[in-house]
Amino acid sequence: MDDMRYYYEHQAIPNLLNSDCCKQFLDNLLREKEQFLVELYYIVHRGYDDYKCPYDVSEFDVTPLVFDGMDKAAIRISFPPPEGPGLCGRAYICHDENFENLRYYTLEADHNRKFSIGEWTIEGGLIVHKNHGEAPIEQQAEWYKIIGLYIEYLNSNLHEGI
Structure with a gap:
């Protein structure tokens, strides 16, 4: 498994979504789209001398999506094809109209190249899958x-009084 890619998809992005720079991250993603995802590889791996991103802009796709008849939306990220188990084919960043109540869902490949849906959150300072x-x-x-899944999450928060 490509450890750097796994870190990018399962650690770096969830951390950014739960950080003070979340709004800036989402603004950059929506404005610069695929180019920003490649730039993010360089940012995430800045500690490695002579790092070269193994992916081209054309291997990504960033598509804003709207939930029909609702004030909820998502950003779908299509990644390069997964090269091994645990890597993502796509991810969805779901949010409300204020870019709050964020959820990060991933489509993760298994050993048979089938996909499962994962959700990455930060609870008590730890990334939880x-x-x-x-x-x-x-x-x-x-x-x-x-x-x-996103509506279920929102409804559970309403019932918990969050």
């Missing part, structure tokens, strides 16, 4: 599954 089971094969069904 939740597995939501096998991902649907069709991309539209995948999107509906992500919407359902």
